Amino acid sequence: MTTVNDLRPHPLDQIHRLIEPGPVILVTTRHRGIPNVMTNGFNMMVRHVPPLIAGTIGPWDHSYRALTETGECVISIPTADLAATVVDIGNCSGADVDKFERFGLTAVPGEKVRAPLVAECFANIECKVADSTLVAPYHLFLLEPVRAWTDPAHPEPQLFHHRGDGTFTLDGPTIDLKSRMAKWQYLL
Template sequence: MKELPLSKVYQFIEPGPVLLVATSDHGKPNLMAMSYHMVIEDEGIPLIGCILGPWDHSFETLRKTRECVLAVPTVDLASKVVEIGNCSGIDTDKFKTFSLTPVSAEKVKAPLVAECLVNLECRIADDSLIDKYNLIILEVVKAWIDPERKERRLIHHNGNGTFTVDGETLDLRDKMVRWSSYTQR
């Protein structure tokens, strides 16, 4: 074994796909790319923890409006996702610049992203850890999936400018006898 610098730990435990966070400030929609998130609760009302901070233009909008949409892009949007992460909503209309379509959500003012496979309408459930850890706990209040979308492979940031694309799926449901609720089709 060789020592791994602590600054590289996240590269090996990143749990989920890169997301787009959509917010809306006085009717002006914005997007940001985000990789730092985690499922906190999956039964009943889903809770998702997200790391955002004052370095993100969307941070203040999310704190003020207390709502957003987490949109799950697929691999065909990877280049756009990286470009979205490399510019600021302060001076860029990201929906227009990257030819993405904002769609009215049902329960929040932030828009869905029509080109994404999944869109999760969210409200802040707990903001007590923002000042200490930049951790915001979001409650998913409505979820959408595009069943017609052919591309379903997600992208995962490796933490160094490279990405892993979902690939082969291993079906081990028959071995997950203790957690059968997770194996339902």
């Protein structure tokens, strides 16, 4: 039987590496007419229906001001083939460079928000800030999806997940346990 004496302590400042929240995403905003895109590795679904997404974007991010002032953004979900570009996007600031131009991204107008979609991404979710009460204490935005798009050219997208130390995990094989989801049939 395993006891606490058999276990090794884990640093609290590294637990984000144990509970990875979701795929690496791009968050686009438009502030004073200028589009921007940032990399984000701290995001998660909060609920299914109606959908609600949480994302951490702090005042150290150029997009923070745009998101707090406009109340809208697009969550763009890149596939693993864009991983190096996504990391490079995160290594510079939209205050200094037009990231769409520098990284050859195509901005596509949204239908419900002014922030652009990213054509190169497998999915784009237009969002409005649903609740900002957690922004000041935690830099946590609760986002309500208002329109979503997927690219049929990516029928089985391979997403990638941040491990918090410069390494990433790729989506692997899918296992189908739908028949066991007795309590959640309405989700199938």
